[in-house]
Structure formats: structure tokens, C-alpha cells
Amino acid sequence: MIDVHCHLLPKIDDGSTSAEQSINQMRIMAAGGVTDAFLTTHYMSGVYHYERADYDAKLALMRGLAKNYGVEINLHPGFEVYLNSHILEDITSQKLTLGSSHYVLLESDLNGLDPDFYNDIYPLLRQGFRPVLAHAERYVSIMSKISKARELIEHDVYLQVNSGSLLGQYGEKVRQTAWLLVRNGWAHLLGSDDHGRSPYGSYFQAIDLLREDLDEQAVDLLTKDFPQMVLHDQIIPLKYVYFQHSHSHSHSHSHSRSRKNLWERIFG
Numbered sequence: 001m002i003d004v005h006c007h008l009l010p011k012i013d014d015g016s017t018s019a020e021q022s023i024n025q026m027r028i029m030a031a032g033g034v035t036d037a038f039l040t041t042h043y044m045s046g047v048y049h050y051e052r053a054d055y056d057a058k059l060a061l062m063r064g065l066a067k068n069y070g071v072e073i074n075l076h077p078g079f080e081v082y083l084n085s086h087i088l089e090d091i092t093s094q095k096l097t098l099g100s101s102h103y104v105l106l107e108s109d110l111n112g113l114d115p116d117f118y119n120d121i122y123p124l125l126r127q128g129f130r131p132v133l134a135h136a137e138r139y140v141s142i143m144s145k146i147s148k149a150r151e152l153i154e155h156d157v158y159l160q161v162n163s164g165s166l167l168g169q170y171g172e173k174v175r176q177t178a179w180l181l182v183r184n185g186w187a188h189l190l191g192s193d194d195h196g197r198s199p200y201g202s203y204f205q206a207i208d209l210l211r212e213d214l215d216e217q218a219v220d221l222l223t224k225d226f227p228q229m230v231l232h233d234q235i236i237p238l239k240y241v242y243f244q245h246s247h248s249h250s251h252s253h254s255h256s257r258s259r260k261n262l263w264e265r266i267f268g
């Protein structure tokens with residue numbers, strides 16, 4: 001599995017407060033099958049502001065520590081960029097993308113996406129960046145009107161869901177919204193958004209719940225295949241369809257047939 005969203009680069013934002021804390025979490029991640037993680041530090045003008053070179057130096061340090069402690073996990077650079085009208089400049093000059101891809105993890109005002117949201121997104125799209133909205137289920141405008149998520153996808157915005165949201169860690173409304181996104185096939189990536197303090201096990205717990213609810217391969221899309229495509233800077237399909245368990249009639253025959261259809265639909 002690849003965690004596309006976590007704050008485990010220590011002492012740079014509101015995430016992990018020490019290298020020890022990060023190593024502890026990474027040990028749990030690796031033991032549970034997380035092979036790769038993007039360390040998506042907040043980047044917000046005036047609040048979390050740093051030079052890319054400083055970030056890279058900290059990342060190199062963290063990679064060395066993980067190696068020294070025998071924690072087998074590939075750490076990739078990443079940023080959770082707070083969207084504003086002049087952010088393109090920083091994204092370009094500081095290379096605030098996920099790994100070396102064109103995907104940019106973005107956050108905005110949770111109390112409702114800024115009315116200028118699309119105006120801020122369009123310049124990124126025009127430059128070939130692929131915006132990913134972090135924890136899409138936590139935005140009031142999406143919670144109150146789920147079709148807003150579809151609208152975002154139609155505007156070429158990818159949606160990332162937090163594992164904790166699926167477990168109800170941000171409240172019932174967020175939980176319901178997260179499940180709607182996942183079940184509708186409107187979620188592209190799953191992330192822990194771990195800040196170093198919560199038990200990382202909830203990421204695996206959420207994945208177990210997903211496996212009960214969705215086809216195994218659908219879970220792989222969110223946790224392995226699509227993140228892998230981010231790593232390799234391949235284009236994730238904005239629209240995809242997968243099989244959802246029908247609890248009333250779950251014949252293994254229809255199951256395997258649907259699996260085949262899934263891949264035909266996406267890559268066929």
C-alpha cells in the first residue's frame with residue numbers, strides 16, 4: 001500500500017513533533033504493508049512557509065534514519081498546498097508536487113470551498129498540473145451537496161479521502177460523505193493524513209472496512225494502483241466504475257465477472 005497523505009516529516013508543520021515519533025509510526029506502517037509514503041507537509045503562505053531545499057534536507061535525514069532503524073519504507077516528497085490565487089508561482093518554483101509527478105495535493109477552506117476555487121484551479125490545469133483535493137469529504141459544501149464532488153471531477157480535480165473519515169473520526173456527517181464518495185467511485189486516493197500522534201492502525205482498520213464493502217480490486221485501486229500511477233506520473237482515470245458487494249446476492253460467479261469488467265472499463 002502507498003499512503004499518499006501524511007505529516008510525518010518531523011518539526012516542519014503541525015504533524016510529527018520528533019524523528020522518534022515518525023520512526024514509530026513508520027515501523028507500524030511498514031509492518032502493516034505500507035511500502036511507500038508521501039510525506040505531505042502543509043504549505044500555506046505566511047503560516048507553513050519554507051524553502052524546498054530545507055524540506056529536502058529534512059527528508060534526506062528522515063530517509064537515513066529509517067534506514068538506520070531498519071524500517072523498510074520508501075519516503076517520497078509531498079506537500080499539502082493551501083490553495084490561493086497566486087499559489088501557482090510557488091508550486092512551480094518550489095516544485096510542490098507529489099514526488100516528481102504533476103499531481104498537486106491541495107487543501108482549501110473547509111467551511112466551504114472558496115467561490116474562487118475554480119479560478120485558482122484553472123491556472124494549475126493549464127500548466128499541466130493535476131490537482132488532488134485533500135480529504136474532499138471534510139468540506140462543508142461537499143457534505144451538504146454530494147453532487148459538488150462530481151462537479152469537481154468534471155473539472156479535472158481528483159479526490160482524496162482520509163481513512164479516519166471512513167471510521168467516523170471527524171464526525172458522522174464526514175463519515176457518511178466519505179462512504180458516499182468511495183461507493184460512487186468518486187474517490188481516487190486514500191490517505192491516512194496521519195499527524196504522528198493518532199494510532200496509525202486506523203488506516204488499516206479503514207482498509208479492512210473498505211474490503212468488506214467493495215470489491216478487493218476497488219480497494220487496491222485506492223491504496224495501490226492509483227497511488228502507483230501518481231509515483232510514475234501516469235494519468236489516473238478521473239471517472240471509473242467498480243463493483244460493490246451486493247450483500248443480498250454475492251455469488252462468486254458474478255463477483256469474478258464484475259472484476260473482469262472493472263479492468264476492461266478502466267484499461268480496456
Ligand SMILES: [Fe+2]
Pocket residue numbers: 005007080134193
Ligand atoms: Fe493533511
